[in-house]
Amino acid sequence: MPEPTYIIxxxxxxxxxxxxxxxxxxxxxxPIRHSALLPYLNExxxxxxxxxLAFYTLRHTPVDIAPQxxxxxxxxxxxxxxxxxxxxxxxxxxxxxxxxxxxxxxxPLFS
Amino acid sequence: MTSPAVAPSTSPPPSPTTGLGxxxxxxxxxxxxxxxAALPMGLAFGVVVSQSPLAWWWGxxxxxxxxxxxxxxxxxxxxxAVAPLAQIAAxxxxxxxxxxxxxxxxxxxxxxxxxxxxxxxxxLTDEAWALTTxxxxxxxxxxxxxxxxxxxxxxxxxAVTVGALVGTLIPDSVVGLDFAVTAFFLxxxxxxFRVRRSVPAPVIALLCALGSYLLFGDGMLVAAMTAFVxxxxxxxxxxxxxxxxxHA
Numbered sequence: 001m002p003e004p005t006y007i008i009x010x011x012x013x014x015x016x017x018x019x020x021x022x023x024x025x026x027x028x029x030x031p032i033r034h035s036a037l038l039p040y041l042n043e044x045x046x047x048x049x050x051x052x053l054a055f056y057t058l059r060h061t062p063v064d065i066a067p068q069x070x071x072x073x074x075x076x077x078x079x080x081x082x083x084x085x086x087x088x089x090x091x092x093x094x095x096x097x098x099x100x101x102x103x104x105x106x107x108p109l110f111s
Numbered sequence: 112m113t114s115p116a117v118a119p120s121t122s123p124p125p126s127p128t129t130g131l132g133x134x135x136x137x138x139x140x141x142x143x144x145x146x147x148a149a150l151p152m153g154l155a156f157g158v159v160v161s162q163s164p165l166a167w168w169w170g171x172x173x174x175x176x177x178x179x180x181x182x183x184x185x186x187x188x189x190x191x192a193v194a195p196l197a198q199i200a201a202x203x204x205x206x207x208x209x210x211x212x213x214x215x216x217x218x219x220x221x222x223x224x225x226x227x228x229x230x231x232x233x234x235l236t237d238e239a240w241a242l243t244t245x246x247x248x249x250x251x252x253x254x255x256x257x258x259x260x261x262x263x264x265x266x267x268x269x270a271v272t273v274g275a276l277v278g279t280l281i282p283d284s285v286v287g288l289d290f291a292v293t294a295f296f297l298x299x300x301x302x303x304f305r306v307r308r309s310v311p312a313p314v315i316a317l318l319c320a321l322g323s324y325l326l327f328g329d330g331m332l333v334a335a336m337t338a339f340v341x342x343x344x345x346x347x348x349x350x351x352x353x354x355x356x357x358h359a
Contacts, residue, residue, distance in 0.1 A: 002164075006190070011173060013203070014179075017200050017203035021208060023229075025210075025213075026214045026219055038215075040347055041343065042212045043306055047303035047309075048313065048336075049205065051312075051317055051320065052339065053332075055321070055324070057289075057293040072290070076293070076297065079294040089295075089299075092298045093155070096294035097155075097294055101290070103287070104286050104287030105285050105286050
């Protein structure tokens with residue numbers, strides 16, 4: 001169990017970094033407004049950063065024939081399929097999570 | 112992203128017929144769909160907090176003080192794993208780096224006063240930016256812009272609080288709700304993919320993630336993101352060199 005002082009420091013650090021990223025560019029961005037690098041990074045960074053984050057959340061899933069693995073795989077496919085089909089973020093997240101909870105909560109009972 | 116021409120900061124104030132109350136009402140009208148759309152994610156974050164070793168009230172604390180959706184999910188996981196503060200700071204920097212671009216079009220010149228500017232930049236989330244990035248927003252009143260931003264924050268904190276309280280009622284036999292975080296990132300990945308439809312980018316990112324996990328384990332995020340951005344910069348430099356030699 002982490003210490004409360006550590007948690008609050010972590011929250012404040014995250015908050016300060018985020019606020020700096022939101023506020024500082026108003027002062028510093030003007031000179032590089034016309035640089036071609038900014039729009040390039042703006043277009044190509046998010047898809048990779050988000051892929052890494054999605055991987056990170058699954059990093060402890062065993063690569064194995066385990067109930068956890070089956071639940072994660074089925075839920076990933078469900079989420080992606082729903083999102084490609086309907087483009088509705090809420091529907092995709094709720095659908096994928098429901099499949100995950102259903103499999104992860106019931107499959108261990110049978111094995 | 113196209114940055115609209117900067118409107119002169121001396122544009123006329125709202126006409127007398129549009130009173131201050133009207134500006135608040137107009138702001139609320141503009142913000143309602145986005146605020147409702149953020150509701151399920153706030154509830155999900157609250158539930159994830161309630162299922163973590165942390166007390167439920169950390170949910171509203173995270174929501175108010177960090178106020179950056181995806182980072183809150185990540186910081187929660189890192190705090191539970193007692194990650195070093197430097198790693199949390201680096202992750203916050205890389206995950207929220209996209210906010211740097213929001214200054215290109217957000218009408219901060221309409222938000223007068225030091226305190227108001229601090230609050231306005233503090234709450235410059237994806238949603239707040241998306242709602243105020245159009246050319247018409249360059250003439251909106253300070254009151255309308257702040258109403259939109261405050262409503263988004265109030266809605267988010269309320270959703271997280273409700274989720275955290277309701278989550279404590281979920282029986283222990285129900286497991287796997289934390290997949291909401293993964294689903295959330297997957298959905299955002301697919302949306303981001305639609306911008307350029309370049310297959311190599313997510314594949315390269317996945318390889319960076321896998322390699323960094325094998326090397327660094329739980330401390331993989333900073334290495335993976337740095338590697339990915341470095342590859343992007345090399346790619347950018349190479350296309351510039353190629354273009355230049357084509358012109359020569």
